[in-house]
Amino acid sequence: MASGGNYRGINQPQDGLFDIRLIVNGVPRTARVPSRRLLSDCLRHDLRLTGTHVGCEHGVCGACTVLLDGVAVRSCLMLAVTADGARITTVEGLTGPDGTLSPVQQAFADCHGLQCGFCTPGFLTTITAALHDNPEPSPEEARDIIGGNLCRCTGYQNIVKAVLRAAELRSAGPGRADGS
Amino acid sequence: MTSLFGEPIARLEDDRLLRGNGAYLDDLGHDALAAAFVRSPHAHAMVLDIDVSAALDVDGLVAVYTYEDLPGRVAEPLPLLIPHPALTHGRTGYPLAADEVNYVGEPVVMVVALDRYLAEDAAERIVVDYEPLPAVVGLDAARAADHLVHPDVPGNVAGHLIQANGDAAAAIAAAPHTLELDLYVERSASTPLEGRGVLARWDIESRRLRIWTSTQTSTGVRAAVAAKLGLALADVDVITPDVGGGFGVKIMHPWPEEVLVPWAARLLGRPVKYTEDRLEHFVASAHERGQRHQVRVGFDDEGRVLGLDVRFWHDNGAYIPYGLIVPIVTSTQLLGPYKPGAYRVEFSSLYTNTVIVTPYRGAGRPQGVFVMERTMDAIAAELGLDRTVIRERNFIQPDEMPYDQGLIFQDGRPLIYDSGDYPAGLAKLKALVGWDEFEAERAAARQAGRRLGIGLACYVEGTGVGPYEGAHVVVETSGKVKVATGLTSQGQGHQTVFAQIVADELGVPIGDIEVVTGDTRAFGYAVGTFASRAAVMSGSAVALAARAARAKAIRVAAAALEASPDDLEIADGIVRIKGDPESGIAIGTVAVLSNPLRYAFDEAARAATQFAGGDINAPPVAEGDEPGIEGREFFSPLRSTFASGMHAVVVETDPLTAEIKVVRYCVVHDCGTLINPRIVEGQIHGGVAQGVGGALYERMAYDETGQLQNASFMDFLMPYVSEVPVGIEIDHLETPSPLNPLGIKGAGEAGVIPGAAVFAAAIEDAEGIPITSMPISPSELFSLREAWHRRGTGGEPRENGGHGQ
Numbered sequence: 001m002a003s004g005g006n007y008r009g010i011n012q013p014q015d016g017l018f019d020i021r022l023i024v025n026g027v028p029r030t031a032r033v034p035s036r037r038l039l040s041d042c043l044r045h046d047l048r049l050t051g052t053h054v055g056c057e058h059g060v061c062g063a064c065t066v067l068l069d070g071v072a073v074r075s076c077l078m079l080a081v082t083a084d085g086a087r088i089t090t091v092e093g094l095t096g097p098d099g100t101l102s103p104v105q106q107a108f109a110d111c112h113g114l115q116c117g118f119c120t121p122g123f124l125t126t127i128t129a130a131l132h133d134n135p136e137p138s139p140e141e142a143r144d145i146i147g148g149n150l151c152r153c154t155g156y157q158n159i160v161k162a163v164l165r166a167a168e169l170r171s172a173g174p175g176r177a178d179g180s
Numbered sequence: 181m182t183s184l185f186g187e188p189i190a191r192l193e194d195d196r197l198l199r200g201n202g203a204y205l206d207d208l209g210h211d212a213l214a215a216a217f218v219r220s221p222h223a224h225a226m227v228l229d230i231d232v233s234a235a236l237d238v239d240g241l242v243a244v245y246t247y248e249d250l251p252g253r254v255a256e257p258l259p260l261l262i263p264h265p266a267l268t269h270g271r272t273g274y275p276l277a278a279d280e281v282n283y284v285g286e287p288v289v290m291v292v293a294l295d296r297y298l299a300e301d302a303a304e305r306i307v308v309d310y311e312p313l314p315a316v317v318g319l320d321a322a323r324a325a326d327h328l329v330h331p332d333v334p335g336n337v338a339g340h341l342i343q344a345n346g347d348a349a350a351a352i353a354a355a356p357h358t359l360e361l362d363l364y365v366e367r368s369a370s371t372p373l374e375g376r377g378v379l380a381r382w383d384i385e386s387r388r389l390r391i392w393t394s395t396q397t398s399t400g401v402r403a404a405v406a407a408k409l410g411l412a413l414a415d416v417d418v419i420t421p422d423v424g425g426g427f428g429v430k431i432m433h434p435w436p437e438e439v440l441v442p443w444a445a446r447l448l449g450r451p452v453k454y455t456e457d458r459l460e461h462f463v464a465s466a467h468e469r470g471q472r473h474q475v476r477v478g479f480d481d482e483g484r485v486l487g488l489d490v491r492f493w494h495d496n497g498a499y500i501p502y503g504l505i506v507p508i509v510t511s512t513q514l515l516g517p518y519k520p521g522a523y524r525v526e527f528s529s530l531y532t533n534t535v536i537v538t539p540y541r542g543a544g545r546p547q548g549v550f551v552m553e554r555t556m557d558a559i560a561a562e563l564g565l566d567r568t569v570i571r572e573r574n575f576i577q578p579d580e581m582p583y584d585q586g587l588i589f590q591d592g593r594p595l596i597y598d599s600g601d602y603p604a605g606l607a608k609l610k611a612l613v614g615w616d617e618f619e620a621e622r623a624a625a626r627q628a629g630r631r632l633g634i635g636l637a638c639y640v641e642g643t644g645v646g647p648y649e650g651a652h653v654v655v656e657t658s659g660k661v662k663v664a665t666g667l668t669s670q671g672q673g674h675q676t677v678f679a680q681i682v683a684d685e686l687g688v689p690i691g692d693i694e695v696v697t698g699d700t701r702a703f704g705y706a707v708g709t710f711a712s713r714a715a716v717m718s719g720s721a722v723a724l725a726a727r728a729a730r731a732k733a734i735r736v737a738a739a740a741l742e743a744s745p746d747d748l749e750i751a752d753g754i755v756r757i758k759g760d761p762e763s764g765i766a767i768g769t770v771a772v773l774s775n776p777l778r779y780a781f782d783e784a785a786r787a788a789t790q791f792a793g794g795d796i797n798a799p800p801v802a803e804g805d806e807p808g809i810e811g812r813e814f815f816s817p818l819r820s821t822f823a824s825g826m827h828a829v830v831v832e833t834d835p836l837t838a839e840i841k842v843v844r845y846c847v848v849h850d851c852g853t854l855i856n857p858r859i860v861e862g863q864i865h866g867g868v869a870q871g872v873g874g875a876l877y878e879r880m881a882y883d884e885t886g887q888l889q890n891a892s893f894m895d896f897l898m899p900y901v902s903e904v905p906v907g908i909e910i911d912h913l914e915t916p917s918p919l920n921p922l923g924i925k926g927a928g929e930a931g932v933i934p935g936a937a938v939f940a941a942a943i944e945d946a947e948g949i950p951i952t953s954m955p956i957s958p959s960e961l962f963s964l965r966e967a968w969h970r971r972g973t974g975g976e977p978r979e980n981g982g983h984g985q
Contacts, residue, residue, distance in 0.1 A: 044206070045210055050207035053374070053424070055893075056458045056893045058458070060892070060893035060894055091199070092199065092201075101198060109195065112858050116422075116670055118374045118422075118424025119373045120197060120198065124198070143902065147901055147902055150900060152371060152425050152898065154865055154869075155870075155908065156865075156901040156904050157904070158865065
């Protein structure tokens with residue numbers, strides 16, 4: 001975890017439930033959850049942020065990827081209580097304050113990088129984090145960036161293009177929100 | 181105004197989905213009760229006893245249901261959706277197992293609780309006592325019939341069908357050359373990223389049922405559930421939310437869960453939701469592809485097929501609700517672009533103790549194309565001729581269109597190809613892949629110790645099957661246009677392409693058009709999204725409905741402008757006199773005028789009120805006319821329209837490890853007139869990736885007891901980006917269909933169809949070893965090499981597969 005030291009102690013359980021605090025897309029949020037509640041379920045069903053999707057429940061497909069303190073993680077492999085105190089970015093938080101699509105989102109629209117859209121939020125968050133670390137990926141690096149996410153619709157062709165296009169948009173447009 | 185038809189415009193769907201504002205099934209119904217299912221752990225067993233007592237202690241449990249609890253028609257077997265005279269022993273399952281289970285994953289107990297965690301807590305405490313029975317797994321066991329899946333189905337044969345055109349046996353007997361092939365294709369599955377799911381809400385006050393389901397056919401679910409629950413169609417709404425991929429598996433309906441969830445919601449008076457998990461999707465939805473084929477072919481010295489006899493066995497799983505569609509498609513579509521002198525095909529559809537089979541993208545065509553293209557390659561090898569030459573000699577020629585193959589297709593209609601230019605397609609493919617230059621390339625690679633191989637495969641795909649689709653187009657008084665069609669969307673971009681059609685036909689800006697699909701409230705008559713039919717069927721219906729709305733708008737505007745309708749046009753949302761941009765009326769105003777009013781509820785409406793003018797000697801609404809600018813039309817074509825295409829792949833096989841690498845992948849594709857090339861290419865990309873998966877990675881690894889050994893994304897090797905070609909090179913051919921108003925043919929399934937065939941051909945070319953079973957893994961290729969070397973016959977592999985390329 002990029003900032004694991006920020007985590008504070010969790011409140012004592014009440015009726016087997018834990019009160020957790022998260023900063024999600026810049027907004028402080030609280031939830032009362034059982035210890036076994038997955039972070040993905042907490043985001044989707046407790047906080048009603050349903051843009052994060054669950055495709056396999058075992059960390060393989062990447063659809064549930066969110067940014068935890070800026071790092072891409074699989075929210076179906078993490079308990080909500082474990083994320084207590086963390087700063088989380090979901091797909092809903094990628095757009096700019098004025099509602100402008102982020103460079104990665106815009107690139108997917110430009111390149112026809114999505115079809116059914118179910119896996120897309122996981123790609124968007126994954127690529128957002130990766131471009132933060134590597135703003136100018138080569139085509140090979142673009143493929144590596146998305147190498148852990150499954151898509152059944154696109155054959156990945158236009159997603160690879162979208163990674164490269166996002167890098168262009170990102171470097172061309174200062175001040176664009178990228179959620180990281 | 182420039183035409184949008186044919187333009188690669190960006191999708192209208194994307195903005196919403198990119199912001200995380202999509203609404204897929206599990207994104208809905210946060211306050212609904214959750215359902216979970218106890219499923220059979222046995223492939224074949226009697227259910228002796230169900231003890232639910234331990235589950236009753238679970239806090240948050242709401243209800244537990246077994247078969248004994250199901251009333252009336254809910255307790256009857258699920259419908260056999262597609263009957264056929266050849267389906268003599270059709271069997272379907274019960275929503276919950278009655279006394280016998282026939283596959284691992286079959287639902288036995290339904291649990292409803294406050295949330296899914298609690299429902300699963302309860303489900304795992306339920307104890308079911310089974311008496312295991314011998315499991316029939318795989319085609320060999322099904323054919324041997326030492327054990328039966330259903331005791332009253334002899335030989336495990338659900339159905340058996342023979343079709344023939346000419347006397348194939350006599351033609352083969354008289355042919356100068358004959359060959360026999362044994363060809364096998366393993367099971368795979370659609371595997372959308374979103375599984376199945378259903379949410380139902382019973383409205384106590386209005387006594388109406390509302391169902392949201394992740395389906396490819398909302399009207400089918402509506403009719404099936406209404407029948408099961410004894411409700412009038414008018415009292416059931418089915419809404420298809422965003423659907424996270426279908427690829428065929430979501431055409432099956434009703435699933436057990438689609439009956440049980442609405443039933444429980446009505447019984448409990450509370451909304452109930454079921455969201456399938458990934459394991460359930462692997463074991464309890466549907467698979468496809470598993471078939472074994474025996475081919476006998478007779479041909480002349482030039483390689484022309486004189487007679488073709490194909491016998492095959494189709495593994496339909498434990499039940500056969502979707503009928504014989506898949507094997508019928510294989511048996512008819514394997515003919516591809518060719519015209520054998522005589523053809524006979526015979527298949528048996530067999531029960532096994534595995535999950536059911538329903539169409540998966542391609543729907544029997546990948547197997548059929550594998551059979552035909554392997555046969556063409558074998559003929560080329562036998563005669564020492566170039567593989568493209570053999571194909572050219574067997575092609576149906578453009579001047580022979582329409583071409584009658586003399587068989588009955590899956591829609592019960594004659595298999596008549598409407599249009600196509602196969603020689604032109606092959607010429608394009610040869611140029612695209614550099615077929616004639618490849619021999620030198622392969623030889624140079626050999627010099628460097630590398631093994632390259634090239635393969636090609638051709639297909640013809642019957643698309644846009646009937647019976648019909650319809651559409652409704654209405655111009656709002658704001659000028660906005662609402663379009664509705666009943667079939668569903670799973671990511672194909674229907675909203676975009678239908679809006680492109682309406683923008684052109686009606687003459688309005690695309691930004692003013694809103695398209696709704698798969699919602700019975702908006703359009704109640706529909707068949708569904710499958711068989712590459714949405715663009716052909718609903719696209720045509722949408723065009724016709726828009727034309728009707730346009731004609732009405734012109735007529736109303738002509739009266740207002742005191743002009744002849746022939747002198748009017750609609751451009752940019754303005755109805756105007758041709759060539760006089762200043763003369764027009766906004767189409768929204770025309771909508772106001774079309775609806776005579778008593779009340780001026782807003783400023784615009786004043787123009788349509790009774791003292792605002794009009795002919796006082798005529799009724800405000802003329803006889804036979806109706807208010808509003810609307811069009812509602814149906815499209816029902818005579819027959820399917822036949823798309824076609826050809827793929828070529830260059831592979832490299834590792835001499836030591838037998839690893840198979842894709843070097844190039846080329847596609848020539850003909851889906852008639854293109855509405856949106858960007859979307860068509862996206863469909864091809866996705867199909868090709870699924871073809872790669874089916875050829876090299878994906879299989880359903882059932883053990884002999886019927887346990888699926890690879891029921892997760894960890895073990896079922898769905899391609900990541902690292903497994904798909906780095907580039908897919910595409911060239912289009914456009915031979916318009918004469919069977920619909922837009923000249924279009926379906927495009928959704930095409931990319932996957934030649935996958936197994938084209939890879940088998942390329943690997944065979946690289947290795948010089950016959951490839952007769954797909955998919956093929958590196959270890960299987962390694963074993964084939966060893967077996968080939970052990971053969972006494974010549975020892976060394978044929979150079980270049982002996983295909984004389």
